[in-house]
Amino acid sequence: xxxxxxxxxxxxxxxxxxxxxxxxxxxxxxxxxxxxxxxxxxxxxxxxxxxxxxxxxxxxxxxxxxxxxxxxxxxxxxxxxxxxxxxxxxxxxxxxxxxxxxxxxxxxxxxx
Amino acid sequence: xxxxxxxxxxxxxxxxxxxxxxxxxxxxxxxxxxxxxxxxxxxxxxxxxxxxxxxxxxxxxxxxxxxxxxxxxxxxxxxxxxxxxxxxxxxxxxxxxxxxxxxxxxxxxxxxx
Numbered sequence: 001x002x003x004x005x006x007x008x009x010x011x012x013x014x015x016x017x018x019x020x021x022x023x024x025x026x027x028x029x030x031x032x033x034x035x036x037x038x039x040x041x042x043x044x045x046x047x048x049x050x051x052x053x054x055x056x057x058x059x060x061x062x063x064x065x066x067x068x069x070x071x072x073x074x075x076x077x078x079x080x081x082x083x084x085x086x087x088x089x090x091x092x093x094x095x096x097x098x099x100x101x102x103x104x105x106x107x108x109x110x111x112x
Numbered sequence: 113x114x115x116x117x118x119x120x121x122x123x124x125x126x127x128x129x130x131x132x133x134x135x136x137x138x139x140x141x142x143x144x145x146x147x148x149x150x151x152x153x154x155x156x157x158x159x160x161x162x163x164x165x166x167x168x169x170x171x172x173x174x175x176x177x178x179x180x181x182x183x184x185x186x187x188x189x190x191x192x193x194x195x196x197x198x199x200x201x202x203x204x205x206x207x208x209x210x211x212x213x214x215x216x217x218x219x220x221x222x223x224x225x
Contacts, residue, residue, distance in 0.1 A: 043219055102155045
């Protein structure tokens with residue numbers, strides 16, 4: 001089955017700098033890759049997703065890139081702000097399987 | 113995801129007791145899911161259901177049971193057979209085969225006393 005590895009487990013950046021979180025997946029048939037943000041004690045919130053027919057997707061300060069050959073995808077946050085501090089999860093699934101496999105999460109801290 | 117509700121928010125249980133967690137959605141989603149989250153860890157799939165009256169085991173189904181009698185409801189029972197039930201439980205729903213996007217409820221924090 002699918003396995004998703006996420007790195008780093010913790011990340012600390014200065015406010016205004018960029019943050020990058022990387023995930024690798026094992027099943028080359030996976031074709032849907034969402035990213036979730038979870039604040040302490042809250043529900044995971046979908047922030048961006050990408051499908052395998054697209055190499056990059058951007059939404060304001062957030063972007064996701066996908067390298068199907070290498071089987072990895074990354075979340076990029078630019079101009080980080082204190083409210084970006086949270087745990088971020090990547091996930092992968094095969095379309096139609098309706099099952100997401102999640103990475104272990106990255107705790108992002110933005111230092112003022 | 114405001115259309116997914118879970119109750120209660122906090123739940124305390126004595127060892128040996130079964131307890132049922134509620135999950136309701138008004139999004140008309142076909143698929144519903146239960147995940148378990150332990151501190152500092154990712155989300156692990158317990159059970160999922162793609163249509164009414166049908167459900168499948170996830171990766172950690174032992175000690176749990178579910179039912180899907182109505183499209184909008186997917187309750188999870190944590191049985192006494194679950195050896196370490198203290199965790200944060202998240203319910204999610206999705207539209208079905210045409211999309212894999214899932215939206216989460218606010219969660220229930222279960223503590224075994």
